[in-house]
Amino acid sequence: MPYSAAARPGRLVYTADGSNSLYNTELDQHYHSMQGALQESRHVFINLGLKPALEQASAPVRIFEMGFGTGLNALLAWQQADDFQKPVEYLGVEAYPIADEEVEGLNFDEITGKAGLAQLHQAPWSAYTRLTEYFSFCKVHTTLEDFTLNDAPFDVIFYDAFSPTAQPELWTEEVFARIAAMTRPGGVLVTYSAKGSVRRALDAVGFSVEKHPGPGRKREVVKAIRR
Numbered sequence: 001m002p003y004s005a006a007a008r009p010g011r012l013v014y015t016a017d018g019s020n021s022l023y024n025t026e027l028d029q030h031y032h033s034m035q036g037a038l039q040e041s042r043h044v045f046i047n048l049g050l051k052p053a054l055e056q057a058s059a060p061v062r063i064f065e066m067g068f069g070t071g072l073n074a075l076l077a078w079q080q081a082d083d084f085q086k087p088v089e090y091l092g093v094e095a096y097p098i099a100d101e102e103v104e105g106l107n108f109d110e111i112t113g114k115a116g117l118a119q120l121h122q123a124p125w126s127a128y129t130r131l132t133e134y135f136s137f138c139k140v141h142t143t144l145e146d147f148t149l150n151d152a153p154f155d156v157i158f159y160d161a162f163s164p165t166a167q168p169e170l171w172t173e174e175v176f177a178r179i180a181a182m183t184r185p186g187g188v189l190v191t192y193s194a195k196g197s198v199r200r201a202l203d204a205v206g207f208s209v210e211k212h213p214g215p216g217r218k219r220e221v222v223k224a225i226r227r
């Protein structure tokens, strides 16, 4: 059954590293690994994706996130941009934004040491807001399928849809071909799913796929480089 606008996240959960996440009752999916939301976000999206890009960057690093969700990845990216003192332009798409009460329940400011989750959620839709000297942020209220890029391609893709089992329509060659077209050659896509069909689809649309050790007990995650 396709995910619908009626779907609401449902309930707040604690993951094993003490960070919160949400559970989506309709899809029976957690927003993050229950072994640690913070651990997973740092490992997959920040350490594998953003950090190497920031280390090499001589221009603003442009990030695209599929599934802004709770805002944890965006908050960590903001923290990295400020720590590195290098500019990041972050665009996240989200079809089903979480409610204010859900945002208030999340402990990310405290557990990351970076205050700002509320600012991310209160930022206007469809416009970049400069939140600090090094971090510009834009969220777009749309499905990935309806998103069109009218700007420069991205350097880093955080691909964070619900799992291929829960949302198979978001892990197809057709969708990844659109993502590839939005990624500059040499740019990277990082994602927590190393499923064979996902790796093959990414390869088929022009990414060179690498498997990397996952966080906690997760065996492998993916970093794919746009050819």
Ligand SMILES: C[S@@+](CC[C@H](N)C(=O)[O-])C[C@H]1O[C@@H](n2cnc3c(N)ncnc32)[C@H](O)[C@@H]1O
Residues within 6 Å of the ligand: 003, 030, 031, 032, 066, 067, 068, 069, 070, 071, 072, 073, 074, 093, 094, 095, 096, 097, 142, 143, 144, 145, 160, 161, 162, 167, 170
């Ligand atoms: C795994 S969660 C994302 C976790 C998020 N990156 C975070 O740090 O909280 C997947 C997200 O994708 C969103 N989503 C699901 N289908 C979507 C679609 N077709 N287009 C855009 N967003 C979608 C969900 O509402 C959810 O917020």
